[in-house]
Amino acid sequence: MGGMKNKGKKLQNLVDQEKEGLELTTVWNFGTREEGFGSHVFHGNCIPQVSRQCILRYSKKGDVIIDSMSGSGTTLDISKELGRKCLAFDLSPIRPDIQKADSAQLPIANNRASLIFIHLPYWNMVRYSQQEEDLSNMSLDNFYAKLHAIFIEMKRVLKSEGYICVLIGDKIKDGKSIPLTFETYNIMKNYFTYRDYAVKITKHSKSVVNKGRVVLxxxxxxxxxKPSHDIVLVFQKS
Ligand SMILES: C[S@@+](CC[C@H](N)C(=O)[O-])C[C@H]1O[C@@H](n2cnc3c(N)ncnc32)[C@H](O)[C@@H]1O
Known part of the structure; x- marks a missing residue:
């Protein structure tokens, strides 16, 4: 009887949340960037709608969220709006409310966060700094090795049953497609339980021909x- 009541409540919650904009399918096509969260001029920013979806679905009001690759602070700003407490870090912080830290060594106690959201550098697609710990400033083999170290650290700071959402895309280099998304999935499954993924459309590209002759x-x-989507990987700490 109690179980039936709970299921009914969960269903009603989802219906209400969909009305407020929660995505229920795996294809996320947001169109233009919501203004007022992070910076639209930060090279390598993410669209705030992605953080919003992950936070709404995988955390509650008052929960602690970590974004240890905060960039311009998009997730930090969305977290505040949604009544969550975000602990924000970056190797190259650009705001006073983002602390300097390497994601593989966070100044946080064990089991602290209910949700981790990180938007990884797509290896060296954008060079964020020249620091040797910077994921965008290393060989591809070292990038993958560093991801192992980072996910071990994420597991330490995440609560049991907490979620980790990772936004990542693929890149083309020297005429080859580099499957950063699949490789990240393969690394994460060593440390967490796989739950879900969503495809985030990056461009409403009518025609690649219009993008210019170099791309073509x-x-x-x-x-x-031509890659025209990113992936949000969702895992859980068991
Ligand atoms: C894709 S950007 C994040 C953008 C952010 N989501 C936004 O909307 O502005 C990736 C960030 O990871 C940071 N980064 C690179 N290597 C890092 C490391 N080892 N630890 C922490 N941050 C790192 C970069 O400085 C960069 O700001």
Whole structure:
């Protein structure tokens, strides 16, 4: 009887949350960037709607959230609006409310957060700094090795049953597609239980031909598809 009541409550919650904008499918196509969260001029920022979806679905009001690759502070700002407490770090902080730290060594106690949201550098697509711990400033093998160290640290600071959402995309380098998304999934599954993923559309690209001859020539020459989506990987600490 109690179980039935709980299921009914969960269903009603989801119906209410969908009305408030919660995505219920795996394809996220947000259109333009919501203003007022993080910075639209920070190179390598994420659209605030992604943080919003992850926070709404995987945390409650008052929960502690960690974003240890905060960049311009998009997740920090959305967390505040949604009544969560966000602990924000970055190796190269650009705001006083973001502390300097390496994601593989966080100044946080064990089991502190209900949710971790991180938006990884897509390896060296954007060079964020010249520090040797910077994920965008190392060989691809070292990037993957560093991800292992980072996810071990994330597991330490995440509460049992807490969620970790990772935003990541693929890149093309030297005529080859580098599957950063699949590799990140493979690394994460060593430390967490897989729960879900969503595909976030990055561009409403009507035609790749309109993007210019350089892009087109690269695709034609290498027989590749142009990446036009990112992936949100969702795992849980068991
Ligand atoms: C894709 S950006 C995050 C952008 C952010 N979501 C926003 O909307 O502004 C990745 C960030 O990771 C940071 N970073 C790179 N390596 C790091 C490391 N080892 N520890 C912490 N931060 C790191 C970079 O400085 C950069 O700000």
């Amino acid at each position: 020539a690269e695709l034609a020459w290498n027989n590749l598809l």
